[in-house]
Amino acid sequence: MPSDHLSATFAALADPTRRAILARLASGETSVTELAAPFEMTTPAITKHLKVLERAGLITRSRQAQWRPCRLEAKPLHEVADFVEQYRQFWEQSFDRLEAYLKTMQDPPTPQKTRSPKQKEKKNGRNKR
Amino acid sequence: MDATNASISADQDFVISRIFAAPREQVWRAWTVREELMKWFGPKGCTLPHAALDLRPGGIFHYAMRTPDGHEMWGKWTFREITAPEKLVLISSFSDAQGGITRHPMSANWPLETLSTTTFEELGGKTKLTIRWAPWNATDPERKTFAEAHSGMQQGWGGTFEQLAAYLAKS
Numbered sequence: 001m002p003s004d005h006l007s008a009t010f011a012a013l014a015d016p017t018r019r020a021i022l023a024r025l026a027s028g029e030t031s032v033t034e035l036a037a038p039f040e041m042t043t044p045a046i047t048k049h050l051k052v053l054e055r056a057g058l059i060t061r062s063r064q065a066q067w068r069p070c071r072l073e074a075k076p077l078h079e080v081a082d083f084v085e086q087y088r089q090f091w092e093q094s095f096d097r098l099e100a101y102l103k104t105m106q107d108p109p110t111p112q113k114t115r116s117p118k119q120k121e122k123k124n125g126r127n128k129r
Numbered sequence: 130m131d132a133t134n135a136s137i138s139a140d141q142d143f144v145i146s147r148i149f150a151a152p153r154e155q156v157w158r159a160w161t162v163r164e165e166l167m168k169w170f171g172p173k174g175c176t177l178p179h180a181a182l183d184l185r186p187g188g189i190f191h192y193a194m195r196t197p198d199g200h201e202m203w204g205k206w207t208f209r210e211i212t213a214p215e216k217l218v219l220i221s222s223f224s225d226a227q228g229g230i231t232r233h234p235m236s237a238n239w240p241l242e243t244l245s246t247t248t249f250e251e252l253g254g255k256t257k258l259t260i261r262w263a264p265w266n267a268t269d270p271e272r273k274t275f276a277e278a279h280s281g282m283q284q285g286w287g288g289t290f291e292q293l294a295a296y297l298a299k300s
Contacts, residue, residue, distance in 0.1 A: 007238035009268065010277035026296040077293060083235055084281060089172050095147050097169035098159060102151040115216070
């Protein structure tokens, strides 16, 4: 994996205009002019943002057509989503396991009815110490 | 999810907390006794084939974690402050079998080391656990990556993930 690939994606996603552009592109490829319309931004300003997104691999611009349509690329988004999810899951799931473990400490298994002879043995053993 | 709160504080630390229905001493032990730590540390289905814990300032917790699909990764904590049963301050990093400090496997610009402060608060028989992370000895790009990534984790980059979820599902 390219060394700072993920950082480039993080940086590209940190800007609200660029996020809005990505959201717009999720519904299909479009031209720079069309992308610029809702932003009250000049075309060069939008182009600047597009270059950041392009460098991060989040979009590609076709060279086939004169109007060079922009298109969303899913791969880096998947990577970033995986990264975030892994990080979150690490602690969410560790906490879930800790919770379960603490519960076993809180209510130690006391199957008095089913294993009462053993229970008594243990109790006696403990008292001797 | 609802029991856990994560947020970005003004100084860009990453904070996660949860309230556990157990006395503080017990939660503290679960974090600081090797055999107890091994029972829960890591996501569901993960095991620790190696875990060496030396609980003292300057001591380390060096572990290998094996995921259910057989992946193995090494990590290391270096303890800085141990105030039983209230506070545990440590430096956390990725590691290797030799105990070195290694880069995040997915990002060269992730901070090599992060400072993690875990607090244990008594809450009427329950315990509120809070972990706070900040980059440690980090370069500017590392700091930036940490801040951007964590703001994304917390807010899903302002809902972009939700908007893109359908697209991601299709592709």
